[in-house]
Amino acid sequence: MAAFSDLARATAWVFDLQKFGIKFGLSSTLNLLARLSLPYQQGQYLHIGGTNGKGSVAATLSAVLTRAGYPVGLYTSPHLVHFKERYRLGEREISEARLLEVINQVRAAVDDAEPPTFFEFATAMAFLYFFQEGAAPIILETGMGGRLDATNIVHPLVSVITNISLDHQEHLGEGLSAIAREKAGIIKPGVPLVTGACQRRVLDLFRDRCREVQAPMYVRGQDFEDRGASGGRFFYRGLSREFRDLTLNLVGRHQYGNAALALAVLELLNLAGLKVPETAIREGLVLTRWPGRLEIVPEDSRVLLDGAHNPAAARILAQTLKQTRGNGRLILVLGIMADKDMDAILARLLPLAETVIFTRPQYFRAATTDDLAARAQGYNIEVLQVPRVAAAVRQARELAGPQDRIVVSGSLYTVGEAKEYFEGIVGEGAKV
Numbered sequence: 001m002a003a004f005s006d007l008a009r010a011t012a013w014v015f016d017l018q019k020f021g022i023k024f025g026l027s028s029t030l031n032l033l034a035r036l037s038l039p040y041q042q043g044q045y046l047h048i049g050g051t052n053g054k055g056s057v058a059a060t061l062s063a064v065l066t067r068a069g070y071p072v073g074l075y076t077s078p079h080l081v082h083f084k085e086r087y088r089l090g091e092r093e094i095s096e097a098r099l100l101e102v103i104n105q106v107r108a109a110v111d112d113a114e115p116p117t118f119f120e121f122a123t124a125m126a127f128l129y130f131f132q133e134g135a136a137p138i139i140l141e142t143g144m145g146g147r148l149d150a151t152n153i154v155h156p157l158v159s160v161i162t163n164i165s166l167d168h169q170e171h172l173g174e175g176l177s178a179i180a181r182e183k184a185g186i187i188k189p190g191v192p193l194v195t196g197a198c199q200r201r202v203l204d205l206f207r208d209r210c211r212e213v214q215a216p217m218y219v220r221g222q223d224f225e226d227r228g229a230s231g232g233r234f235f236y237r238g239l240s241r242e243f244r245d246l247t248l249n250l251v252g253r254h255q256y257g258n259a260a261l262a263l264a265v266l267e268l269l270n271l272a273g274l275k276v277p278e279t280a281i282r283e284g285l286v287l288t289r290w291p292g293r294l295e296i297v298p299e300d301s302r303v304l305l306d307g308a309h310n311p312a313a314a315r316i317l318a319q320t321l322k323q324t325r326g327n328g329r330l331i332l333v334l335g336i337m338a339d340k341d342m343d344a345i346l347a348r349l350l351p352l353a354e355t356v357i358f359t360r361p362q363y364f365r366a367a368t369t370d371d372l373a374a375r376a377q378g379y380n381i382e383v384l385q386v387p388r389v390a391a392a393v394r395q396a397r398e399l400a401g402p403q404d405r406i407v408v409s410g411s412l413y414t415v416g417e418a419k420e421y422f423e424g425i426v427g428e429g430a431k432v
Contacts, residue, residue, distance in 0.1 A: 003104040007096050010103045011083050017118040028116050029150040032124045035109040040127050044137040044274075045154040046265060049146040049186045050162030051179070052313050053196065053258045056250055056290050057162055058139050060262040064284030065137065066090045068276045073135030075126035075151075077119070077143050080292050080416035081423065087126060089133050102129045119143045123150040137274070147185020157272050158265045159186050159215075161195045162258065164202045165312035180205050189213040194264045196220040196257055218264055226260035228253055236260055239267045243278070248285045251294040253323075254316045259285060292415040294320060299422045302400055303393070307412035309337065311344035317409060318348045325352075328403030331396045332356040335389060335414035338367040345410060346375055353407075355382040355399065359392035361413035389417035 004010035033040055046061060048054045055076050062074040072090055079085035087094040094102070102125050109124075110116060116124070123143075130138045137157060142149045146161075164180045180202040187193050187209050195217070197203055203219060210217040218224065224238045229245070234256045236243045248259050266276050294317070297303040308317040321330065330353040336342050350356060358372040369385040376383050386392035389408075396406045408418045 001107065003108070004100065007100045010100050010107075013107070014083070014103060014118065014121060017116060017121055020115055020117045025148050026150065026153055028114055029120050029123055030153055031111070031114060032106070032109055032116055032120065033127060033153075035111065036106065036124070036128060038127055038131055040131070040153065041155070043127075043131065043154065045156035046137055046139045046158055046160070047142070047151065047154060047156040047186050048139065048160040048162070049142040049149070049183050050160070050196070051165045051183075051310065052316075053162040053254070053261075054141045054160075056255060056258040056288075056293065057160060057261050057265075058141050059290040060250070060259055060285065060288045061265060062088065062090075062139055063288040064262065064266060064276060064281050065274075067284040067287065068280035070137065070274070071133070071135050073126070073130035073133070073138040075123070075130070075139065076141045077122070078412055078416075080412060081419050086122060087129055089130070089135055094129060098129065102132075117150075120150045137269075142186065145179075145182040145185070147182050149186075152186055155188050156191055157274075158268050159188060159191050159193045160261060160265060161186070161193065161197060161206070162261060163196045163312070164199065165310065176202055177205060184209045187213060187215055190215055192216045192218065192268050194218045194220075194261055194268070196261050218268075220257060220260055220264070224260060224264045224267075226256045228256055234259070236263050238263055241267060243281065246282065246285055249288045250290055251296075252316065252320050254320075292412055292419065297422055300397060300406075302402075302404060303397070303406045303408065303418075303422075305415045305418055306407065306409045307415040308345070308349075308409045309340060309411045311341050311348065314345040314348040314409075317407070318352060321352055321405075321407065326403060326405065328401060328405060329354040331400055331404060331406045333359060333389070333392045333396050333406065333408040333414070333418070334372065334410040335359040335361045335392075335417075336367050336372065336410035337363075337365045337413070338371070339365055340411075342367060342372065343375055346372075346379075349407075349409065350376060350379045350381055353381055355384065355396075357384045357386050357392045357396055359385075359389045359414065360387050361389055361411060361417050363413045366411070366413065389414055390421035393418050393421050 062072050065072045074088040084094045140151045227235045233245050292307045295305045308314040332353045358369040360366045
């Protein structure tokens, strides 16, 4: 097949792979990498799964390891505005020219008899790009689940499972145990596991799996801990090190826990020979960026973007809003995926607000504004419907006074379109 000459057509072809849906399994990714003759087994990896916080932990590790001088590769999903956000080498996203090259190279290896899904193709791109650039270590965030996720073909230096809560049950199974079993699929023989899970049955399941494959297991709150201090600083007591007066750029007290997971991983990397000095740790924590998560919009400081897309993330957002609530009104702009627990998300957020504007991001899984508005009946709140995210944000800004706060949330897709509105960017296409 002929190579694409411009990025717009190339990314449109990649997004069109969404027609193959979500497919669990490793064979398609493995076969694609084999056709690329890519020796992915030789890489150094950090593999991160879990329900919430995966991206924050990955971004923190990337920032610290970059400050320590390592050529770090970071693969995350979904992107908010640009497809190239998924691929970072150190502090730089992949360039548009390199992105086009990598798409063409991977596309040339596709077997029409075994078409990859969007995520399988995007993951193969990550392996190819980072190997060509000499990235080490490579940080891989799972897309969904773990056991059959396209990223789960590596033998990492450390595995991380941030936490477990109810999400993606239609794909991962009903209940915490079923979800935890899928997430535990990234635990590899002899590879240390760092986890922030706290439920006893989940930890018992992880311990059983770790014993089975002789993998050491380190649990936040048991083997290492974090504690918030005054002035936005926190304390970390680790496996063998302690750090006081750490400052984290990411907003929200829950980020102390995510940072603690990253710090535990860094301690284990030290034992594996990847030395990270304290100066790099302190500088990296201050420099960590993870857009769309409790992000204050520079163009309008009244607006907070947070992609709380499941009940656990909505609970964290609600706690943060309660702690930081001023005297003004709270206006919510919410667009939620129809396959999420919409009622539970609304139950955590609607009681805090005076007005909600329901909207619908341009993605086929998004719930209709009529459905969301019907679910809001019974709450003592003004309910508006504005189908387009940009128009909904615009109306919220017109309604809000100087002391009011606007929170755009419910999905990373909603947040991504809000960022497009503020940045004046024309979207590249749907995001998975």
